[in-house]
Amino acid sequence: MHHYSDSFTDFEGLAVCVRWTQKVWDSHLNKHPEIQSPEVASEMIRDVLATPSLVMDGTREGDGQVRTRCYYKEHKRAKNSVYFTKVVVGCNAAPHYVMTVFAQWLFWGVLVQEKKYPNFKEIWRDPKTYL
């Protein structure tokens, strides 16, 4: 039984679902209180997947198979920082499934984590984004 479930479509028309048990929801809510409620979490996910600023595919070493896709949506910038939402989607099942969603401030000079790793490849980028 899933406490939080919903369906989405990403910017390429791919189906993505979220199916979290109560325990998974509670754990995410404690770690990322900005998701607030299933309704708010769905709004965040829908927005990021539909109109991302940056999308990166993460592949498994060896077979090169895409395991995760990270969607970022830049919301606003301050003097030296950018505020974004990140959605990590698992790609080893159909439909793809949301593994986590959270918001974060990133300060100038620091990269989003995936850019540090060679097994992640940028597949989409809004030219206007800082990310």
Add this chain to the structure above:
Amino acid sequence: MARSKNIPLNISGIFQLAQKENWVVEYDAMLDSFYWTKPIISKTAKLKKFLDDFSLYINHLGHIEGVFIEYAKYNFAAHNEDFKVLFDKFDQLENGKYVISTNRALDIQPILRNMADRIGNETLEAIEKGLDLNQVAVA
């Protein structure tokens, strides 16, 4: 910490703060994410990343409530020998979540102190390069 300075946000006191507030350590294997946080993170806390590997939870009062590391075991620890042993100490809970059992809590304190020191030192380096912690606090 090798160097000490009066840093806003009490970044130099993370280890002591964690002990005082009984922060908990958790590893999410599905996401390869490491958390060292207050048991209940405030609703006003936001994740802020101004260092290469560490994000901090900072609440609306500028109080630090935790540390978050993405790709913790297979990238961060894999490239930082001092932290590898931490991931041998976890016990599986369920749903890919790992925690530290009570009888191992003392074992990991030196590793956590090392992590806190590293956050402090890297913050000092970032300040020297122009980071303004007051702007981090108010973002």
